[in-house]
Amino acid sequence: MAQRFTLREIRERTYKTRDAWWTVWLVDPLASRLVWLVAPVRWLTPNVLTFVAFLLGLGAAAAFAQADYGWLVVGALLFHLSFVFDCMDGKIARLKGNGSAFGSWLDYVFDRLRVTVCAVALMGGQYARTDEFVYVWLAGAVVFLDMFRYLNHLQMDQVWRALRTSVGAPMEPEEMDANPESAVKASFGPFAPLRAFLVRHRIRPHVFSGIEFQMFVFIVGPVIDQIVIVTIASAILVSAFEVLLVVALYLATRRTAHRLADLGQA
Numbered sequence: 247m248a249q250r251f252t253l254r255e256i257r258e259r260t261y262k263t264r265d266a267w268w269t270v271w272l273v274d275p276l277a278s279r280l281v282w283l284v285a286p287v288r289w290l291t292p293n294v295l296t297f298v299a300f301l302l303g304l305g306a307a308a309a310f311a312q313a314d315y316g317w318l319v320v321g322a323l324l325f326h327l328s329f330v331f332d333c334m335d336g337k338i339a340r341l342k343g344n345g346s347a348f349g350s351w352l353d354y355v356f357d358r359l360r361v362t363v364c365a366v367a368l369m370g371g372q373y374a375r376t377d378e379f380v381y382v383w384l385a386g387a388v389v390f391l392d393m394f395r396y397l398n399h400l401q402m403d404q405v406w407r408a409l410r411t412s413v414g415a416p417m418e419p420e421e422m423d424a425n426p427e428s429a430v431k432a433s434f435g436p437f438a439p440l441r442a443f444l445v446r447h448r449i450r451p452h453v454f455s456g457i458e459f460q461m462f463v464f465i466v467g468p469v470i471d472q473i474v475i476v477t478i479a480s481a482i483l484v485s486a487f488e489v490l491l492v493v494a495l496y497l498a499t500r501r502t503a504h505r506l507a508d509l510g511q512a
Contacts, residue, residue: 303360
């Protein structure tokens with residue numbers, strides 16, 4: 247019989263040091279228990295869970311396309327479940343050490359396809375129901391911002407790795423926050439308690455990331471029946487936080503260049 251892991255082992259070995267608050271509070275508690283349930287099943291590999299997540303995403307898209315409020319709620323529920331299973335594949339891979347490069351590629355591609363299909367279905371269904379062209383623009387905006395966010399993340403990771411290999415390079419902001427005490431010291435004035443709270447609960451400083459963007463567009467907006475307002479507000483927030491990350495990266499590269507120049511002159 248396959249090994250049965252404890253919930254404590256699952257949390258210690260699969261939880262990320264820093265994660266989105268939506269994942270920390272609304273996904274990990276459920277995903278960790280589902281991982282405990284399915285981990286002994288040998289054929290439930292990370293790739294299988296990735297396929298299940300994608301199929302649930304297609305189910306969400308089919309519900310969104312119906313456009314009626316009841317179906318929107320069903321679509322939101324299926325989208326959340328899809329994300330839960332999408333988190334489970336990574337947890338199983340870290341827990342059992344059976345991840346692969348192909349699995350990483352598959353997960354990335356299916357994530358982007360899920361967002362694209364759900365955006366077209368959600369906004370297309372609302373356009374067919376209301377004949378308001380704003381939904382066409384919103385579909386394009388959601389797909390563009392999701393793609394830009396993740397491509398930008400991949401490129402920024404490469405730059406941060408290059409900085410870390412340089413002499414005296416600064417660490418990535420999330421890694422600097424790994425130590426609660428240093429995180430509080432790095433904060434300013436009234437924001438120190440907030441930073442300490444985020445660190446204590448392993449929440450990333452950029453509190454509106456690509457994950458929150460997806461969840462607000464495909465869950466919050468449909469559930470409260472305010473798709474246009476929520477999508478526009480989410481697009482503004484995710485764009486603002488992306489700008490902040492780019493500024494932080496720019497300042498880090500400047501500091502690193504100055505340090506290297508000083509070392510060269512020494």
